[in-house]
Amino acid sequence: MTDLKPGSVVFENVRKDFGTFTAIPDLSITIEPGTLVTLLGPSGCGKTTTLRMLAGLEHPSAGRILIGGRDVTMVPAHERDVSMVFQSYALFPHMNALDNVAYGLESSGYNKREARERAEEGLAQVGLAGMGHRLPAELSGGQQQRVAVARALVLNPQVLLLDEPLSNLDARLRRRVRTEIRELQQRLGFTAVYVTHDQDEALAVSDRIVVMKDGKIAQEGAPRELYEEPVSEFIADFMGEANVVTCEVVGREGDETLIDVGGLQHRLRARQTANGKAKLAVRPGSVVLNPEGASGLGGEILTAAYLGDHVEYEIETQVGNFFVIDHSVERSFAPHTAVSLGFRNRGLALIEA
Template identity: 75%
Template sequence: MITPRAGSVVFQNIKKQFGSFTAIHDLSLTIEPGQLVTLLGPSGCGKTTTLRMLAGLEHPTSGKILIGGKDVTMLPANERDVSMVFQSYALFPHMSSLDNVAYGLESSGLKKKEARERAEEGLKLVGLGGMGGRLPAELSGGQQQRVAVARALVLEPQVLLLDEPLSNLDARLRRQVRTEIRDLQQRLGFTAVYVTHDQDEALAVSDRIVIMKDGVIAQEGSPRDLYEAPASAFIADFMGEANVVPCDVISVEGADATIRIGALEHRVPSRNAKPGPAKLAVRPNSITLEPASGAAFPGQITHAAYLGDHVEYEVETSTGRLFVVDPAVERALAPATEVAVGFKGRGIAIING
């Protein structure tokens, strides 16, 4: 039976320079055994460099990396007890699926018969039992990715690394395969470090998300924490879009604060805010629109787009343009409609930066 040994991962004050350019600045991060942690961020933020250092494909300029309590900072990739699933799958095109999965086992010295038995087990684990004789070209993109996952898992690594594993798949397959990866990780309990630039993907698969920007950790936490309580305008906008608008905090009472935009008042979690000017992150689906004039927070629809199960609006207000997502398709509002803007109870947060 394939039983990956879940190991911890620790980055201690990691710095990585390429010549005069510093890609990673003093990064410290701990990943507990059995967690799936996603490194998320825009291109150039340092997430892939961090993964490559963990894999042993790059070495840090300073600091330490520990896997399962062992210092692996300067060890080569083949001595780290990790396996990697690449964006490009990296399958041998002339070898069958079974041979691709068995290749790493045979290279590590396992007898061919035992290697092939474990490879068969690995293919069954990812739902490809009986398909070991097919070449990669005879498989769909999703099936090829499952072969790559099986090849990594049969080595029973302490940590599974996944580098943009779904980026070559279409939208429907991405949803399917990400669900399969998450189910497999929870069932086997292995530690996984997952790199993506896709926010929905990160929200769907992660125990924790680490958002990186310019080589540092901008914020980390559970998917719900990052979505509902972003620490900055960058996090709010990166995690699923947000309208960032100025407001005034007019009172704070324990865990709640009352904010004002124009003449509209609304209660939100205080998040250590103090009375005075502040910024508010408002999710597009947390805004309500009602036809009205002379409203407490008036606006005018400048654009409306019907997208089947919802309508997207752009609304011009005194605080700037708002992006609104409204599921009420049966009463779609036309451009130039004067509206009263309101807020729902969730998806609204005071931000500090």
């Protein structure tokens, strides 16, 4: 797998219709070679349809798709120089790991000896050296996933496509395997397009995230940008929980915006915003709780739940209810207790009203 040749991906004004239903109205995306870009969104947002068009399993109704600068809009799937890792892994149960990886190579014209050599190299690249003799049933879910990745990569595709690749794994194994996929992508430098509905997964593996809604791009950017600078209530809530409340923009000082939230004034970095009513997204961990009487936004504890390393609160205030995650477990507030809320410097964003 030393001769991987990462390619770029470009969608130019792509539309996809299914009869009278338009799943993708007008999509334009550019993916740089050697990067991992995640298509993220709820069910029905168009991410899987986008991946299938890139794979050649669906063809656009309009627009162009380019891979490595080559127009592949109407090129059959087997001529596109892409490989896909499926949600189900799709390993042959009667073949051992080595034969599973070698199968595609032999089908592509490699002789048996060369195919097996390349397959052994592929298994070593994903940390499975010496395990080629095992059948899929003798491998863990994470190991099966790595066999599927090796089988795709030994074909030296310009682009690797991953369709919900961790959905069959339990939560603990998902965390480990997503780290392995990210480390492998960075080490080998292949281009990858990754589809998931899991926000944590997207944040952990991606160079860039494209969040989709109703077949359109709701926002795209680096993981930190999407989490810390959401442009809409949908993004703020989808990329981790957020409390969305009304505030007042009262002025600017340099690159900071001064806001008023129920009498509590706070400065934050924000895009240019006119004075007046606005919406503020506040992450649950960005609220600071103090006893009643401290300066801040007054509130009352509605519920409190101790979860080991943090306490979760629902708090009623004059601007709306807040869901708060407080890691100060040595101090907790009981329901019906009056408290004062303040904000940390990070985890707040002005969003579209």
